[in-house]
Amino acid sequence: MTARRAMLDVLKGETVFPPPLWMMRQAGRYLPEYRETRKTAGSFLDLCYNPDFAVEVTLQPIRRFDFDASILFSDILVVPHALGRDLRFEEGRGPLMTPMSASDVDRLDGSNFHQHLAPVYETVRRLRAELPAETTLIGFCGAPWTLATYMIAGHGTPDQAPARLFAYRNPQAMQRLLSVLVDHSAQYLIRQVEAGADVLQIFDSWAGVLDEASFEACCVKPVAEIVRKVHAVHPNVPIIGFPKGAGSRYQNYRAGTGVNGLGLDWTVPLAQARELQAGGAVQGNLDPLRLVAGGRALSEGVAAILDVLGQGPLIFNLGHGITPEAPIEHVEAMIRQVRSYSGK
16 A cells, blocks of 8 residues: 655645645755765765665655655756766866857767666666655656856856857757757656656756747747656656756746746745646745744744645745755744644
């Protein structure tokens, strides 16, 4: 008999009291046990590709906080890495890659894609076996546009100007790049489901930098194609889309992509969030800095979300990942407040 996983009920459009709760980046540097494991692992990529370490850090926040969902510990850039692009992480600088030119697109090599990612699939299998039966396991990937921004620039930039210029100057090469990323990301997600993932999330961290036409071409259409490909194989697995910074385009994103749940960043007004919730489950959207501040700033932020969105299908989360500065006692206070919500 399968245990009830509250997050799956919400993603079907049901209202659950209290709403299921998890945090983006919930396995991370704010936890002392994570910092110890990270030190033992060596490099960040060793942490991602070694199932022993990846399983351990994924389970740490579940042991400590008993979240309703656990998200695979990995990184969105393992997909371009598996396509033959170099990748390293430097302290204080984040991910670094060799920048791509238009001619590099046709040199992407997916011949060893699944072999390269085999440790990730093993991590998912082991997590599903070790997690509590009632805990939802989330698999994920980066959206093609966000992956492309890092691949083209070779690093993160404030407004992703290199990728935007690439798209304007080399539209055919950009579409070929997005197509390669769509095909391989869909296969990556399908394998994660086969390994035990219950829910999938697609992170489009840089959706908010695109103009209207580019948003449709580079954000909506590629994600829609991933959703179509995954649901052709696993029609009952819910997919959450998180187009950070989409603003007034969230509604078009949901309609155009066919995602089952909509991840909202903290800038989305709650009145808009309530309108979006009328079309299905929403996830979010506490400002991560309220969690750092604690006290009244935290309690008022949590209460506002529950007051406006708590009577509909809601997955309580932050509007982006938890920051390393967030005190553990503030996380505990947030959890107590959310779990005390009865809908009355």
